Amino acid sequence: MDQTKPWLAQYDEGVPAEVEIPNRSLVDLFADAVRESGDATCTIYEGEELTYQQVDDFSERIAAYLLDQGLKTGDRVGILLPNSPAFVISFFGILKAGGVVMALNPAFRLAEIETQTIESGIRVLILKEAFYTTVKTQPFMNDIRTVVVDSEAGTVLPDGDTTWEKIMEAFAGCVPVNVDINPDDPAVFQYSGGTTGIPKCAIGLHRNLVANVYQFNHWLVNTEPGKETILVAIPVYHVYGMVLGLNLAVKMRARMVLIPDPRQLDYLLDAIQTYQASIFPGVPSLYAAINHYPPVLEGKYDLSSIKACISGSATLPIKVKHEFEALTRGHLVEGYGLSEAPTATHCNPILGENREGSIGLPLPNVDCKVVDLESGEHEVEIGEIGELIIKSPQVMAGYHRRPEETALTLRNGWLFTGDVVRMDQDGYFYIVDRKKDVIKVGGFQVWPNEVEAVINKHPKVKEVAVAGVVDEHGNEATKAWVVLKPGEESSTEEIRSFCDQYLTRYKIPKHIVFIDELPRTTVGKVLRRVLASEE
Secondary structure (H helix, E strand, O other): OOOOOHHHOOOOOOOOOOOOOOOOOOOHHHHHHHHHHHEEEEEEEEEEEHHHHHHHHHHEEEEEEHHHHHOOOOOOOEEEOOOHHHHHHHHHHHOOOOOOOEEEOOOOHHHHHHHHHHHHEEEEEEEHHHHHHHHHOHHHHHHHOOEEOOOOOOOOOOOOOHHHHHHHHOOOOOOOOOOOOOOOOOEEEEEEEOOOOOOOOEEEEEHHHHHHHHHHHHHOOOOOOOOEEEEEOOOOHHHHHHHHHHHHHHHHHEEEEOOOOOOOHHHEEEHHHOOOOOOOOHHHHHHHHHOOOHHHHHHOOOOOOEEEEEEEEOOOOOOHHHHHHHHOOOOOEEEEOOOOOOOEEEEEEOOOOOOOOOOOOEOOEEEEEEEEEOOOEOOOOOOOOEEEEEEEEOOEEEEEOOOHHHHHEOOOOEEEEEOOOOEOOOEEEEEEEEEOOEEEEOOOOOOHHHHHHHHHHOOOOEEEEEEEEEOOOOOEEEEEEEEEOOOOOOOHHHHHHOOOOOOOHHOOOOEEEEEOOOOOOOOOEEOOHHHOOOO
């Protein structure tokens, strides 16, 4: 056993130290599934099913349309859709045409859509009809060539834009597109807080996502090819959902049950029971909600089909794990990942030992070090605290148009994660703190700088600090400490209402307190951690 990788001894039986990852693209991955399992169900959504062959046909039409519009290899195409067949079809259609998927959160406010659209350079936007009128009139849309609207039949749009229905009709029976897709081509842009807390586009190459799919396909030792159903409740507009929901399903020839809104628990639980979902990636707050949902406790739902659940984006409380496993008789394990290595690098064994508070073991093909926090040049001793750095085939190519941040984050082939960790003698890793100040709210990233910038716009506010606070259940929330201008008075409701004009709901601080002054270092930097530690 490799003494420099003690985690290998803890792997489940059947998980190799190194996975053979083919030099193939996501388009190749999907083509393999169509060729081998074309008649099998690919997507299930609101009771309707599409086979792999049907998704392939429809995505060819999207690809042909994009090429007809002059899309060039490397052009970004935005998807502003919830979990749905249209997203899956658009995803593969964009990639087949040589485009780069830039997925946007449907809950975004216009300011957020504008920022990411401009910075990423989106040239075509695919969205739901409900967003069209509002988005289309914005000045930032002038640089977008065309808009595709997933709409009801008969919708009429201005010249230049089109509907999903018209594309499906106009390109039916089209000759399959023939664009040369290289595994080293960019496949997705994913916004991340990086190591500095400033949102930026991480460039995920085809080979990055393919590598992570193959790693997890081997990690899930209690599953069988062609026999699984994945509950895709995590958003596919994030690489977590793209990899462990959408593309893992493709690799496994699995059915993907698409859940547009996981907050509708009856809808989600009915889907698990009806379609016998066996794999369920999610976030701790969702598993906790299921654990305490009265109809579940009353035995209304049979959840015994669940085999494997990967929990990410936040710490998984051991109580939530045990309660969920008792309900389902499946295995719920905590993992760790980041957008810069789309999507996961660590996970607890599915069948083996899970250690409380641990993010688990590095996946096959993943090398890790814990280095000193000051220089990042010296590896610390086992058990000591340092920054986690990673070298693996899923590590991103860099940040879009941000060479300085890329050079800071990627050094000599190693990804500096910005997360402070320790490793025990058996190779289990534990998150101690975040070197970066990003807040994880229900699995979504919230950047303090962004929230602070909004609150600072309020005419009564002198200054503000924002940080994450964790409750007794392990859930993280955003809190704002506000200093008002002399003589001003305000309220929590007023500040939250102001934020609602500019921020998605999950970014709005859950807790707001008014204080006289902010703690600072001798050079004037606000001490967010001091504020958070006083909770």
